[in-house]
Structures are given as C-alpha cells and as structure tokens.
Amino acid sequence: MEETKKLGNNHRKKILAAIIFSIIAVIGLIVVYFYVQYKNTHITTDDAFVDGHIHTVAAKVSGTVKAVYVDDNQFIKAGDLLVEIDPVDYDVKVNEAASGLSAENAKLSEMDARIESAKKQLAERRAAAEAARADLELQEANLRQAELDIRRAETLYKKDVVSKERYEKTTTQYNVTLAEVKAAQEQLKQAEKAAETQQAMVKQAAAARTSQLSLIQEKEAVLRAARLNYGYTKISAPSDGYITKKSVEGGNQIQAGQPLMAVVPLNDLWITANYKETELERVRPGQRVEIKVDTYPGEKLKGSVDSIMSGSGAVFSLFPPENATGNYVKVVQRVPVKIVLNKDADRQHILRVGMSVEPTVIVEAKDSQQGRNRKTDAERKD
Structure with missing residues (x-):
C-alpha cells in the first residue's frame, strides 16, 4: 500500500516537472520570438x-580687455555684448585716418578750383586764337586787294596813265598790308601756342586730380579699416546659447584670433x-x-x-x-x-x-x- 502511494507521488512529481518544464520552454520560446521580432525591427x-x-568666440583685434560681461554657463542672446577691448588706441587711429582724409579732400577742392580757372583761361586763349585767325584772314584779303592794286598801278604807270606819286603810294600800301599779314600770322601762331600750352596745363591738372582721387580712395579705405577695427573692440554673441570654456578676464592682453570662449x-x-x-x-x-x-x-x-x-x-x-x-x-x-x-x-x-x-x-x-x-x-x- 505504501509502495503504491509512493509510486503515485513520484508519478505526480514527474507530471508536475514536465508541466513546469513545458511552461518554461513555452515562455522561453515566446521570449525568444519577441526578442527576435524586436531585433528585426529595432x-x-x-x-x-x-x-x-559650437561657436568659438575669438578676438579680431589685439589689445587689453576692458571688461567681460558674461560668466561660464550663462545664457545669452544673439547680439549681447560679451567682451570689450580698450578702444583708445583704435579711436586714435580712426581720428588720424579721418584727418588724413579731410586733408586730401581739401587738396582735391583746391585742384578743382585750379582746374576751373585753367579751363577759363583755356577758353580765353582759344578765343584770342580765333580772333587772331579772323584778323589774319582780313589782312590776307587786304593783301590780295593790294596785289591787284599794285599790278594795275604798275601797268598804268608804264603807260603814263598814273603819276609816279600815285604808283609809289600804291606800292607803299602793298608793303604795309604785307607787313600787317606777317604780323597777323605771328600773332595767330603765338595765340595758338598759348592755347596749346593752356590745354596741356588743363590735362596735367586733370591727371593730378585723378591721382588725388586714387589717394582719397586709399585714405577712405584706411578710415573704413580703422572704423572696422574700432567696432571689433566690442565682441558680441553670434547666436543664442550658453557660454562655455571662458578663458578671458578683464585686464588680459589678447591677440587677434585668440579664442576667448564658446557659445553653445x-x-x-x-x-x-x-x-x-x-x-x-x-x-x-x-x-x-x-x-x-x-x-x-x-x-x-x-x-x-x-x-x-x-x-x-x-x-x-x-x-x-x-x-x-x-x-x-x-x-x-x-x-x-x-x-x-x-x-x-x-x-x-x-x-x-x-x-x-x-x-x-x-x-x-x-x-x-x-x-x-x-x-x-x-x-x-x-
């Protein structure tokens, strides 16, 4: 009886173990299935x-740090002032550049006045040359008439139609007219030469003005650079973010290109x-x-x-x-x-x-x- 009971208990234990093993196996298979599914989709x-x-904030100009307005891990907005470099030296350079530009502009104004005066004188010289040319044309016309008169007088004198006095008077008039033509020619030559000389002076003044304009452009570039460097003494935030890796303090001497902090x-x-x-x-x-x-x-x-x-x-x-x-x-x-x-x-x-x-x-x-x-x-x- 006891042996039968003992065999029954062993049988039940085996069945229970088999059930537990089966449950564990099923759970394991389920876990493996879901794990495989998860690995296939994840x-x-x-x-x-x-x-x-990460925006690195660096100095664009060298100098002494006047003030630092932020600390590590501080939130800032784009455009906020971060660091200021002492601007005294750069302000002096701006003033020097502005003074140099003003001086060159004053020279340009003087040149413009001289060019205007030279152009007026050129107009006067050309007018004088035109007047001399007109006078020469008049004298040449008189000379042609005098030549006709002297030929006629000479012919008539040979035929004893006119007196010797009349003939000599006509000859004298011709010589006077010829002298006046030569004088008019010389006057025209001098007037044209004076006009050419004045024209050369105008061109020279215009060339000097062009050179002065180039010099003024150089001075303007120097002034722009000086103002730009002056503006670089104020370093602003490139974007919204947090300050990190700050390595600058007031009074530090910094160089252009030196990293000062980062904005994240x-x-x-x-x-x-x-x-x-x-x-x-x-x-x-x-x-x-x-x-x-x-x-x-x-x-x-x-x-x-x-x-x-x-x-x-x-x-x-x-x-x-x-x-x-x-x-x-x-x-x-x-x-x-x-x-x-x-x-x-x-x-x-x-x-x-x-x-x-x-x-x-x-x-x-x-x-x-x-x-x-x-x-x-x-x-x-x-």
Missing part, C-alpha cells in the same frame, strides 16, 4: 552622443550615432528613433533619422587606416548616422553636447524583410 547602439553647433546653442541639437556597417542596410532617412539618455534614465526622447554620413568614421579620422601595408585584419566599420530630435522633444533643454545616449531606430517590417532578402541574394551570388 536597431540599437550605445556608440552615440549628443552633437550640436541648445535649441538645435542632434544625435550622432555610429552604427555598424552591417546594420545600415535597414536604416533609412525618416525612420522613427527612440533615444535613451544615460544622464536621465527615466527620459526617452523621440526623433528621426536625418541622414547617413557618406563615409565611415575611420576614413575621416586624423590618421586613416592604410590597409595596403602590413597584415590586414578585417574590422566591422562604423558609419555615423545623424538623428534629429522631434520638435519640442527637448523643450526643457536637458541635453548637453557630448552626452552619451542610446538611440534605437525603429525599422518597418518591410524594410527588415528587404534587408534580409538583399543579404540572402548576396550570399547566393557568393
């Missing part, structure tokens, strides 16, 4: 971090996730992404795939691999993927540039199936 990496724009805007952050190249066949721009932040375990942000970098991280490193030399060991490459956050996903600005995150790309079933099909086709070809 691509996760922990090689990811928060990225964003937190309203335009994204995620740079380095996925394995074997996982990228299923990643597409526009796919949904869930993002876990290591700093805030309870936070889960939403985003989407923006783009895939056109090369692996190794290619763009400072020392890219040289696989043509030495022993080659194949290593799975990682390719950066840019993930953008949904609008208002980080409304409280809890993210900081450089934070570690764990993004999960949610792959559609059809994309997953297409990826597997491409992989199978590639294996068949091999």
Whole structure:
C-alpha cells in the first residue's frame, strides 16, 4: 500500500516537472520570438552622443580687455555684448585716418578750383586764337586787294596813265598790308601756342586730380579699416546659447584670433550615432528613433533619422587606416548616422553636447524583410 502511494507521488512529481518544464520552454520560446521580432525591427547602439553647433568666440583685434560681461554657463542672446577691448588706441587711429582724409579732400577742392580757372583761361586763349585767325584772314584779303592794286598801278604807270606819286603810294600800301599779314600770322601762331600750352596745363591738372582721387580712395579705405577695427573692440554673441570654456578676464592682453570662449546653442541639437556597417542596410532617412539618455534614465526622447554620413568614421579620422601595408585584419566599420530630435522633444533643454545616449531606430517590417532578402541574394551570388 505504501509502495503504491509512493509510486503515485513520484508519478505526480514527474507530471508536475514536465508541466513546469513545458511552461518554461513555452515562455522561453515566446521570449525568444519577441526578442527576435524586436531585433528585426529595432536597431540599437550605445556608440552615440549628443552633437550640436559650437561657436568659438575669438578676438579680431589685439589689445587689453576692458571688461567681460558674461560668466561660464550663462545664457545669452544673439547680439549681447560679451567682451570689450580698450578702444583708445583704435579711436586714435580712426581720428588720424579721418584727418588724413579731410586733408586730401581739401587738396582735391583746391585742384578743382585750379582746374576751373585753367579751363577759363583755356577758353580765353582759344578765343584770342580765333580772333587772331579772323584778323589774319582780313589782312590776307587786304593783301590780295593790294596785289591787284599794285599790278594795275604798275601797268598804268608804264603807260603814263598814273603819276609816279600815285604808283609809289600804291606800292607803299602793298608793303604795309604785307607787313600787317606777317604780323597777323605771328600773332595767330603765338595765340595758338598759348592755347596749346593752356590745354596741356588743363590735362596735367586733370591727371593730378585723378591721382588725388586714387589717394582719397586709399585714405577712405584706411578710415573704413580703422572704423572696422574700432567696432571689433566690442565682441558680441553670434547666436543664442550658453557660454562655455571662458578663458578671458578683464585686464588680459589678447591677440587677434585668440579664442576667448564658446557659445553653445541648445535649441538645435542632434544625435550622432555610429552604427555598424552591417546594420545600415535597414536604416533609412525618416525612420522613427527612440533615444535613451544615460544622464536621465527615466527620459526617452523621440526623433528621426536625418541622414547617413557618406563615409565611415575611420576614413575621416586624423590618421586613416592604410590597409595596403602590413597584415590586414578585417574590422566591422562604423558609419555615423545623424538623428534629429522631434520638435519640442527637448523643450526643457536637458541635453548637453557630448552626452552619451542610446538611440534605437525603429525599422518597418518591410524594410527588415528587404534587408534580409538583399543579404540572402548576396550570399547566393557568393
């Protein structure tokens, strides 16, 4: 009786164990099934971090820092005054450049007055030359008439038609007219020469004015540069953001190009996730992404795939691999993927540039199936 009872208990234990094992196996299969389904539709990496724009604020001119108006981690708006350099030296240069420009402009005004006077004198010289030319034409006409008169008088004198006195008077008149023509010719020559000389003076003055204009342009450029450098003594924020890496204090002597601080805007952050190249066949721009932040375990942000970098991280490193030399060991490459956050996903600005995150790309079933099909086709070809 006891043996029968003992056998019954053992049988029940075996049945119970079998049931428990079956339940565990079913649960395991269910877990494996859902795990496989999850892996087929979710691509996760922990090689990811928060990225964003970092604006380096640097001095454009050298000098002594007069004042610093911000501190580390302070929020500022675009255009806010950050640093001021002592402007005294640059103000002096502006005044010197302005004085130099004024002096050259005054010289230009004097040149314009001289050119105007020279043009008036040129007009007078040309008028005198025209008058001399008209007088010469008149005297030449008189000479032609005198030549006719003397020929007629000579003919009549030989025929004793006119007296000797009349003939001599006509000859004298011809000689006088001839002398007047020569005098008019000389006067015209001198008048034309005076006009040419005055014309040359006008051209010379115009050339000097052109040179003066070039000099004025140089002085204007110097003044613009001086004013620009004076403006550079006030350094303003390039964008909204937070101050970081501030390395300047009042009284410091700084040089042009020296970095003073950085401005990090937190309203335009994204995620740079380095996925394995074997996982990228299923990643597409526009796919949904869930993002876990290591700093805030309870936070889960939403985003989407923006783009895939056109090369692996190794290619763009400072020392890219040289696989043509030495022993080659194949290593799975990682390719950066840019993930953008949904609008208002980080409304409280809890993210900081450089934070570690764990993004999960949610792959559609059809994309997953297409990826597997491409992989199978590639294996068949091999």
